[in-house]
Amino acid sequence: MSDLSGIITFLQRAEAMKNTLRSGYTSDGRTESVAEHTWRLTLMVTVLGPEYPDVDIAKLLKMCIVHDLGEALNGDIPAPEQVEQGDKPDRERADLLDLTDTLPPSTQAEVVALWDEYEAAETREARLAKAFDKLETILQHNQGQNPPDFDYAFNLDYGAEYTNVDALIKQFRTVLDKETARLAGTD
Template sequence: MSADGGRPQIGLDRLKGILDFIQAAEGLKDTLRSGTTSRGRRESTAEHTWRLCLMVMMFGRELSGCDQHRLLKLCIVHDLGEAISGDVPAIHQGLDDGRAARERADLSALCAPLPADLSAEILDLWDEYSAAASPEAIFAKGFDKLETMLQHTIGDNPAGFDYDFNLTYGLQHTDRHPLLREIRSLVDEATRKRAEDQGPPGS
């Protein structure tokens, strides 16, 4: 028992394994995505994940029948494997090139230092997110697409940015719940406004 009143002390090997994993996951801070911030800097996957979690938190009152703690876990885990192999731009994600298997293998490698129970939990969460069958995974997938689209509406994007792609991106996931559809309608409206402000390609 610990000296603070009853909780068992964490074993040294477990402690070191968790810290090694946390240090390896730091690579997500330097994993850059194709999207840009409002000031024109490329965003990192870690920044995307942070804002995805913030979105989920802000809509907490509307997520009835959903385990919000598990939902946040899914959001935190969903792109962790990118700390090893990097991000695949949204425009290339429809290709059936074995990406999902590579991402899971990368995540498994990232989790190698962890105690077996924590490694299994993270991989189970990733599998749940990938399958997008549970209520929590449906929301995680939908909000993930919406965060990406929102970034495109505010980013200092290059000339000729393809806003039409934004209007079709992730429809199969954002159409799975009324709340996601309602948010999507506002994001699509903002996308069309950005496209109009940009003018035709090459202008």
């Protein structure tokens, strides 16, 4: 394979996802990495995928794998801060293009197209990827050993526009919202 060197370089650079930290915490109080978030997101899709026989699960999994890939270069912006930094998608896409520039052109095009589709949230797979992404984040916030001033109440509205796509997602969200309200002291 003539492009193997570029692929290896990409994979080496993408390893930064393991060291890129998010604002959430694991159940033992360690800061969660972007790679850990992506792993559980894809696990959610794997175990819930059979509920979606009309969905291209392989495409959905790929979309979930690449959705935060641009964060490997310049980090994650916590959800509460994303409102103030409206250029997040543009920055992440530019970082994604930089990160994938050693891939064969067709592979880079596929990765970027998956990311673009996720960002647009117009297809069934993209809407589900967005929904599962938000649900995984809330699940981790509820499960994590967070600092005393952690704002659980923020999650009661977080991603609401993406988690009303179908009955299963709504049911999942309802379960998480009950736990979030309890943790926030608003139940």
